[in-house]
Amino acid sequence: MKKLAMMAVLLILSGCNLRVLDPKSQTASDQAFLIYLSFGIMMFVVLVVTILFIGFIWKYRETEKNRYDIPKHEEGNRTLEIIWTVLPIILLIGLAIPTVMITYDVSDIGATSDDTLHVNVVAEQYQWTFGYENGKETHKNLVLPVDQEVVLHLTSKDVIHSFWVPKLGGKIDVLPGEENQMKITPNEEGTYQGKCAEYCGTLHTDMRFETEVVDQEEFQQWLEE
Template sequence: MKGWMGKSKALFLFTMLALFLAGCGKENLTALEPKGYGAERSMDLIILTTLIMIGVFLVVMVIYVIALIKFRRKKGQEDYIPKQIEGNHKLETIWTVIPIILVLIIAVPTVIATFDLADESQASTSLNVEVTGNQYWWHFNYEDEEIVTSQDLYIPAGERVYLNMQSSDVIHSFWVPSISGKMDVNPENVNTMFLEAYEEGVYWGKCAELCGPSHSLMDFKVIVVSPEEFDQWVSDMQNVDPEQVPEGAVAQQGQALFEANNCMACHAIGSSPVATGPNLTNFGDRSTVAGILEPTKENLVEWIVDPESIKPGNKMTGAYPSISEEEANSIAEYLMQLKPSEITPESAGN
């Protein structure tokens, strides 16, 4: 006789399920494949609590099945009521104490990990980056190095990097699942956390606190490079000449249009305190346009002509008179030339 489902059908369903679950863990955007200290500590706790829960489930199921079989009403037995055990002190004590012990087994390592991840004792001797969350982009200020950038956060592998985070508007949350846990980014106080990434690579970051219509598009990347490459990147960024004349007539016209259209009111090139829009010093090296689009010229033109269609509610829409596609093309030609470093998301493995 055929079962309720043919073998091939079952295999198909199983394959689909495996594919579906595999989609849950996008590489470089998953807490389940930790690539950093904070993520690893979280993973240890996930494993511990899951094992305890599976254990509890199995014990309860075994007792349940035994009770089901052993205490069935036998044939011929009328009005059978099992022995009543309410108020049994021994049993009551046992099933109160066991859960308390289980909760303690979970709580103690959780509290230890929480304090460990809040440790700021190495902050004064480590790299510090001031992070500002904005609707819907991230600003990174390396104060001691006098470097400002946005969207792509560069850090050296194997070192603790302290992030001092604040918001310029509403509450955001900074989350790079592969490297560490989340941290709220508030308008009224500075929260500090550290990232310690083990391996070089490009890791995906997300805003994890609903902050407006484009909240789900508030992505960023953490670019982890070797310490030597990081030093190189820092010196490349420090040596940028914001006045440099771009190559080619189209790009030069683009630079003039960039200046004429009010773009510089919000966008700085070079280290500058202007922070109403992303700093564009290394825009040509970015892994994305506006945090979410592939870094192509077409996408950049689309963004400049109509940012609203890409990120609803963003703070650039309507800030300048309308720009034709041709003008946007010249500006794009100019912005794509802002490539101060050989150390890029691509060289780090994007």
């Protein structure tokens, strides 16, 4: 009982500041759209199957009249076969097209413009280093300008970490010896919690950080400080 109560408390406390599906960037909005789309398609399938299931149970229930009937044997039904082959294909195409488009767009670093901001994100046990183009470095706070395209270049010095700011985008692995990239355009000012989402050692929890999205002027000022 005590254990259960403690687990409940942990669950409630741990969920405080890392809210998912509350997008504050274009990338996060696109990803949220994909989640809602796949959930919608899934619920549609569940609904249709449930209605048919209940309908058939009712239609073919035992009654006084049919108790001793032997059902006619159906040797395949072309219309039905076509429907349940084609319908899932259509649903999957409807899911695949936006998924591929958004996934490629989020990681299409080649399509950036001249005023894209590039930030080097280096993970190590147990801290992040956010490096800007003018040489400025921070550890606990990643500061980004609002409404500007940002490309994060993510690498690790040791083990596998995972960069995660739920309100700005999904998790992305940070690997040693390899660079992963992520394109985000924050569209609302504010402070968003971030963390390492891959257990990387004893002080893994130290890898929390804050992402501050500020207006352009404030950002330039901060950058030159």
